[in-house]
Amino acid sequence: MNPTVTTSTATDPALGDLDLRALFEPRSIALIGATDKSPWSLNTFQNIRGSNFGGSLYLVNRSTDVVHGERTYRSLADLPEVVDLVFVMVPTTAVLPTLQDAVTCGVRAAVILTSGFGETGPEGKALEDEIVRFSRSSGLTVLGPNGNGFINASAGITPYGLPIGRPLITGSVGFVLQSGALASSVLQFAQSRNIGTSFLTAMGNESMMSVTDVMNYLVDDDATSVIALFLESVRDPDEFRRVARRALEAGKPVVALKIGRSALGARAALAHTGALVGDNAVIDAAFEQMGVVRVRSLEDLILTAGLMAGLGGGLPGPRLGVVTPSGGASEIIADRAEDEGLVLPTFGADTTRELQAIVPAFATVQNPLDVTGYVVIDRTLMRRSLEVVARDPEVDFAVLLSELPRVPGNDPELTLTAYGDSARSVRGTAVPTVVLSTVLTDVTEYGREVAQRTNFPHVVGGIEHGISAIANAVRWEEVRRRALGADAAPEPRPSVFDGEPSGMWTEYEAGRFLASHGVPVVPTERVSTVAEAVAAAEALGYPVVVKASADGLGHKSDIGGVKLNLRTPEEVSDAARSVFDALSGRTTTPVALLVQPHRSQDGLEMLVGVVRDPVWGLTLAVGLGGVWVEILDDAAIRVLPVGRREIVRAIESLRGTALLRGARGRAPVDVEALALVVERIAAVAHGLGDRLQALEINPLSVTGGECEALDALITWTLPNPGTENTL
Amino acid sequence: MNPTVTTSTATDPALGDLDLRALFEPRSIALIGATDKSPWSLNTFQNIRGSNFGGSLYLVNRSTDVVHGERTYRSLADLPEVVDLVFVMVPTTAVLPTLQDAVTCGVRAAVILTSGFGETGPEGKALEDEIVRFSRSSGLTVLGPNGNGFINASAGITPYGLPIGRPLITGSVGFVLQSGALASSVLQFAQSRNIGTSFLTAMGNESMMSVTDVMNYLVDDDATSVIALFLESVRDPDEFRRVARRALEAGKPVVALKIGRSALGARAALAHTGALVGDNAVIDAAFEQMGVVRVRSLEDLILTAGLMAGLGGGLPGPRLGVVTPSGGASEIIADRAEDEGLVLPTFGADTTRELQAIVPAFATVQNPLDVTGYVVIDRTLMRRSLEVVARDPEVDFAVLLSELPRVPGNDPELTLTAYGDSARSVRGTAVPTVVLSTVLTDVTEYGREVAQRTNFPHVVGGIEHGISAIANAVRWEEVRRRALGADAAPEPRPSVFDGEPSGMWTEYEAGRFLASHGVPVVPTERVSTVAEAVAAAEALGYPVVVKASADGLGHKSDIGGVKLNLRTPEEVSDAARSVFDALSGRTTTPVALLVQPHRSQDGLEMLVGVVRDPVWGLTLAVGLGGVWVEILDDAAIRVLPVGRREIVRAIESLRGTALLRGARGRAPVDVEALALVVERIAAVAHGLGDRLQALEINPLSVTGGECEALDALITWTLPNPGTENTL
Known part of the structure; x- marks a missing residue:
């Protein structure tokens, strides 16, 4: 393992000094402030000693000779070498002097475990800022403060302050977490499902380094194939977008649990658009547009990452062929597949005939296939059926309901042979095969051993989360294809004004402005x-x-x-x-x-709005307008810029599509023509840049392919001159 | 354990001979067709021998002297006693003669494991029918065929044909499953989460006994406090309703995973009502009205059952106070609580002051409470905070984010003391406390041991499913209070006709009929x-x-x-x-x-329909009518009979409630007055009984409290005389 490390020098001068290799791949580490009194110190020491770290580890304590049963050094200067990394656990006020010492000794990277900084209030924040200033000016790369450190599992380097449950299973999922306490749960769950980690860090205060820096590192890390995130907030959306794009181009899925679904942020509540565009919907839209897989639980985060690490990416399409030993499980799978928009194609005539020759006469050959309880007698039923199902031309991938053994059976050799045969079948199918267990329980130690000895593929944990993970892998591949394809957003259309526009432009002014920029207005x-x-x-x-x-x-x-x-x-x-x-x-x-x-009432009333999201910037909302808005409370959201194909998908995702298709004797809406007008509106709004607070056309009357804005409203970021800004 | 067994003699003469005590609590068992060649035979034998079954077990094989290392008997007649239960594993064609022998010997109950009956086709079905006829006439109680047998865990009686993972944890959840293969997954998952089983059976073909019979038994079983079901279909809805009611009255929650969410059944597709009333929505409605908790996954089934078994019922209300050691977990809990309609009240001033005295100065006191990572230093933070939170008068119950240890730590005695202290705190809180782990992993053997030794309460597995389980427990209690309270449905209003009505009655006839029964019609x-x-x-x-x-x-x-x-x-x-x-x-x-x-267009157009569901019978749908139907595709569904309070809840659950509240300058709808009319319509429809296929009023115009049917349609079950029935 010899990952190429790219620092973000080229794109972000502020982070130009970050030496991520010294930080994350040190050959020598000093624990500063090591003491038997601190559980964090003990944990870190035990974690490093318990891993196969090949470098040197030094304990530094200014007043005690022996800590954790090993000799200590009084200061960094006493060490026999200049260490790559200092792991700082000294009291809050001693952190800065410690860093100064480290820099004097030539150290290039530090992890600060110590808390008491920005998270405690303004005083701590001032101290933290001082540390950042010093470190920046001294070329010191700092992770934390108030973090746990990191686990570079692939390199066996684990300067990490909380206990690491053993065994630490090595694999290709890199975790970046904005929560220290959750890191233990993430590790525990990944281990329980035999999902290997390449890297894990809990960011702490992100004073100098933030999530996107670590993501960037992981995109370039050969040991990492999937990046899994727990996010409380996205600090730099532009940088996040840039790194997400790099990951997409590198074929490394980014899976994220972003909390705050329930929170309502501040946003210009202009007319209807503001109410339609919830924080959560914007995050959904932004992530989807970036190709970041958003999940709803820690379990989904880790299981999706684990599946995609096993697959080495996504799944080629939504059509699955399923082989199970259980009618009940088959029906649960059918329900879940429907929930997730997956497709269970009917098996072709050839497949059906071949399957009928395999399964017992009383079995029903259908998709999902239940090979029946006769697997108890004939262990080959499942894999022989799988091979046939995976050859069906209507099937994009196969699912085998199976699991690793929990405890040794009567004949362990037989078990190994059977799992070995299955492993070869699964790995040899014509389309990718996902192995799925029925319920979500731990992979036991014995199960892990059997998997290792037979090269058995990754088993996704349980139908419930497994089908979500599968659907995530399918959607990621779809989005990736789309995002890397040609759906360029049009150039923003810059506008020139006599003096900066301000306050609110109502119908006449807004309409004239839009008309002059090519939007059809009555x-x-x-x-x-x-x-x-x-x-x-x-x-x-x-x-x-x-x-x-x-x-x-x-x-x-x-x-x-x-x-x-x-x-x-x-x-x-x-x-x-x-x-x-x-x-x-x-x-x-x-x-x-x-x-x-006077226009007839025959047109369908749409709403097209663009509103400024405090994090993601200008955001487009398209929905049914007029009377429909309040009732349907339904809009499709996209972050700008957005291309026309994406706008078409947005329109077609609306609940009220029955109206678009021409309900109640109305002519169907020409969605392509509508999308063209929406694209124009979005481009105009985008061109207004920072000036624009919100823009809303409601209604945009649509009759067949004819669109015409009947009313419009623009709110500018500058307050109305002469009126108090009460927003 | 000495459960009182009530057979259903009184209510169902067809099942009058069922001797469930002989079947499920036998003191002696004979395995007929025991053979070393059959894994089922071996499993059953090992299961019974491996449990603490105190009765006699005999192996019967007509041609071998020793099976499974024990002596066999040539026939039932050779046994030294008349056994309570025969467990039949002979070939399909030998089953009937075997039962005849058993009856001759005086046996009263049988489990038939053998398959090859109704599940294979008409021939097998004929054989099965013959067995049922014989058993009925001979007073023999039969479970199966094509079942796995059962596990009476509380009594230690396990005549069950698949391996039972050890340890079999005894507790108070009774499982009744319409899938043999899933039973193993259910047992595995329950064991992994330390959820104890009182009873489990996979029904097989339900030839003589069905799910409701076993449910009935479990309602009366003292060892069972929660009944968990996996259902493919409900065979006898009336009986199911009756048993569900008994369970509700006994305070025993029934939790059900009913599959077939994706399937669309056959139903009279009359006008709009047919399309609005999907199978799945009817099941949701029927279950909710019966107080049966419907869940969406095996994990939710078992975790909800486990939680409610631990609580001994439901939770008193939706307001929870949460104590965690993690900000990230707190935010995940907040998101999930919002998803599930739970409420996180702001802590009162007293609670806040008391908590501030406990948690570190930099902690933010809010709900959910993050006591911070200082739990690593001060283990008492969590339980002291919990005690305060649980005293807050705004809180109906408390949640403690905690979990059992996975492996022994450095100081096992310290662990036991800490968990013991926590256990006492949790069990002593002012309101019920639910302990919840962060992620869903197994409770390890060590964790189970600690729980046992410290009397630690049940730990629900993971935030994701745990919050669902909590919400299920809250809703069950709500529904139970409602269902046992006074919301009597009105008496059906029987109608008298000159000759049976047939075909379809359109506007005039239907309107006259409804008007003459007290429905306001234009x-x-x-x-x-x-x-x-x-x-x-x-x-x-x-x-x-x-x-x-x-x-x-x-x-x-x-x-x-x-x-x-x-x-x-x-x-x-x-x-x-x-x-x-x-x-x-x-x-x-x-x-x-x-x-x-001519009526003005000012009224809000509602749709009120009653349609016959093939399983649950007459079913009411209320939704917005007229133009809204196609767009909103939204109706509230209730199975008849239904009381007025339930109708009000149905109306208020509609998506388009903005319209009801008086959007667009319209007067708000008087929901009580509307509910009165809907109740009348439902009562008329109910009174039509089997005659009615479907009845639809669309629109029912509602202006404030005034309702008037403007159009109506009735379809009768009898085809139109003289016209071909093309339905």
Whole structure:
């Protein structure tokens, strides 16, 4: 194992000094502040001594000669060599002097286990900042403070402050966790399912190094094939996106448990879009667009990572052929496959015929296949059936319901032979085969031994989580193909303004702006008198709509501010007068009227909004609009930039697609044409960059392939000049 | 353990001869067809010999002297006593003669392991029927054929044909499974989580005894406190309902994994109701109404059963106070609690003050509480915090994130003391406390030993499934309180007909029928001429609607068969003429017109349907109607009979409740008034009993508290006389 280490020098000058090789692959380590009184010290010492670390380990304690039964050194300067890594466990106030000593001695990397920094409040934060400043200026690479250290399992280097349950199983899953306490559970669960780890770290305070730095390291680490994350927050979305892309291009799946599903963040609650775009939905969208597999539990995190490490990537498609020894399990699998959008194709005639020759006469040949309890008599039933199923041309991959033995049986040799035969079958199938156990229990020590001795493939833990893991592997491959394919987002369309726009632009201004950028908007004339209204109507052609237009008007129709379907000059002048009357006294700003052609109600009302997410930036929401918004509470979310194929998928994912397909005698919506307009709107919004708080078109009326914005609203990040910003 | 056994004699004469005590609590067993060649024979023998069965066990083999190392008997007649139970493993064709022998000898109960019966086809079914006939007439109680036998763990009686993983942990969960192969996984998983079993059986072909018989036995079994089911189908819904009710009254939760979520059964696809009422939704509704907890995985089945067995029932309410040693885990718990509709109340001022005195200064006191990694130093942090949290008056129950040790630590005595102290704390809290581990791994042998020695409470396996189990326990208690409370369904309203109704009744007939049974229906006159139409309009008052009425007319409005908002006699006569013209030639049956008052569009359109489910019978669906049906695809389902409080809950569970609350300036719907009308409709439908195939009112227009059926349709189970039944 000799991973190539790339530091992020090229892209992030602030991290240019990070020496990740010295940090994560040290040949010598000093534990500073080692003491028998600290369980962390003891754990770290035992972890390193208990691994096959080939380098030197030194204990440093300024006042005790023997710690953990070994001699100590009084200071770093006393050591016989300059160590690659110092593991710092001294009291909080002693951390900085310790680092200064280390730098003086020529040390390039430190893990700080000590807590009492940023996590405790402003005072600790100041101390932490000082440490970061010093380390940056001195070329010292620091992990922590307030972390557990790390486990470089593939290299056998384990400076890690919590107990590591034995055996530490080595494999290709690299874990990066924003929680120290959970790291133990992650290790425990991975071990219990015989899932091997290449690397694990709990980040601590991420003062100098953050999750993305370690991810970056793991993308380049030959020993790591899958990166598994526990995330409380994404600190640098742009960097995260960049690293996720690198991982995707390297064919290394990134699987993430991101908590905070239930939290509601702060966001401009503009009209409907704000309410539709929940934090959680944005994270889902951002992760999906980046090809990061989001999971909902620690079990799913580790099982999905374990499956994908076993597969070396994803699964080629959603169609599975299943072989089981149980009708009940087959039915559970069928239910779960349906939940997850997987497909159980009917076996072809050849497959069926061949299977009928294998299984007992009373068995029903179908997918999933139950070979029946006769496996108790004929152990070859399962693997012979599997070979046939995996040859079916309708099947993208196969699933074998089987598991490792828990305890030695009466005839251990027979067991080894049987598992060896199965292993060869599974590894030789025409399409990839996933082995799945029925329920989620530990792989026992004996099971692990049998797996090792027979080269038995990875067994995914239980149908419930296993089918989720399988679906994740299928989706990752789909997203990867899409993301690496050509669905380029259009260039943002930059806009030029006379002075920076501010406050809120309502219907007229927003509509004019969008129209001038190529978005189809209903023609609108703004007039100040009854006579001008009539003239505008004559110019536009009857029937027309007359609406009030003034700052601070809420629902115009509730106050008689909207008059529809006006067919003659008389009707227009009556309506205009009536609207002026209705508004008199309601607003202190000048009142104008808008005159527009009256559109029939035949169009389907869509909503297209772009809103600024505090983490992920401008985010597109597409949903059914008008009256539908409140009822359906359904929008498809994508983080900008986004290409047209992705917009089509977004539209087609809506719950109300029955309407799009032309329910109630309406012409079906031309989704491609709609997507073109949405793409344009997104590009305009994207071009506004930091200026834009939110933009909403509601409704965008869609009739077949014709789209027209009937109302729009833009909120700028600059507050309204002269009004107090109460957002 | 001396459970009282009640056979179902009183309620089901067909099962009057079942002797469940002889079957499940035999003091002597004979294995008929015991042979070294059969793994089932060997398993059964080893299972019984390996348990602490105090009775006699005999092996019967007609041609071999020694089997499994023990002497055999040539026939039942050679045994020194009349055994309570014969366990039959002879070839298929020898089963009936064997049973005949057994009856001759005075045996009262049999397990038939042999397969080759109903599951193989008609021939096997005939053989099986013969066995049932014989057994019934001879007073022989039979479990199987094609079953595994059973495990009466609490009594130590294990005539069971598959290997039982050791140790078999005894406890109070009784398992009844409609799958033999899954039984092994169920046992394995229960054992891995240290969940004790009182009883387990895989039913086999249910020829004479079915799931409900065993459930009935377990309701009366003192050793069983929770009944866990794996169901492929419910054979006798009425009996199932009766037994579920008995269990509810006995305070014994029934938890069920019912597969077939993905399957679509046959059902009258009348109008919209048929499409809205999916099999799976009906099962959900039926189970919820019966107080049966439906789960989605084997893990949830066993973990929920284990939790509820530990609690001795449900949990008192949805508000939990949580104590953890991890911020990350706290956030996962918060997400999961939100998923499951649980509530994390803010701690009261007293609780907060007391907690601040316990946890480190930098810890944040909130719910869930993270006591921080200082638990490594101070092991008492968790339990002291727990005691405080459990005293908070806003908390219905507490959750402690903790787990049993996996391997012995450096100081086993310290471990025992610590777990002993924790155990006392947990068992002494002011509200029930659930102990939850972070991830789902096995309880190890050492962990089990520590639990036993310290009387440590049950630890639920992992946050992901644990929070589901907790939510199940909360919901069960809610449903139980409701179900045992007073929400009586109204008496069905029987109807009298001149001759049995048949075919389909459309708008006029259905409306008249419903109106005559107290359902508010828009006044409707059926007329045959233009003059009659005008007269009807005059009588009803303007404006009116004129509609075509004839058999076999589809969407009337599509063919010009509906004229709205007619305000004068002239408009009515023009409209009537136009409708007659539109219909001429379209139908061979007599054409009539319906005249109704024109209702404004202000009412909210609901759909109320009752459809016959093939398993659960008449089933009510309530949803938004009219245009909303196709878009929302959302209906609340309840099996009849149903009380008004349940109807209110059904209405309030709809996705489109924004509309009910008065979106878009509409008056809010008076849900109580609506529920009263729905209850009436349900009672009328219920009173129609077997006659009714489906009844649908769409729309039921609702304005505030006023409801009026604007259209209705009834399909009868009898086909239309004189027309071919093409359903």
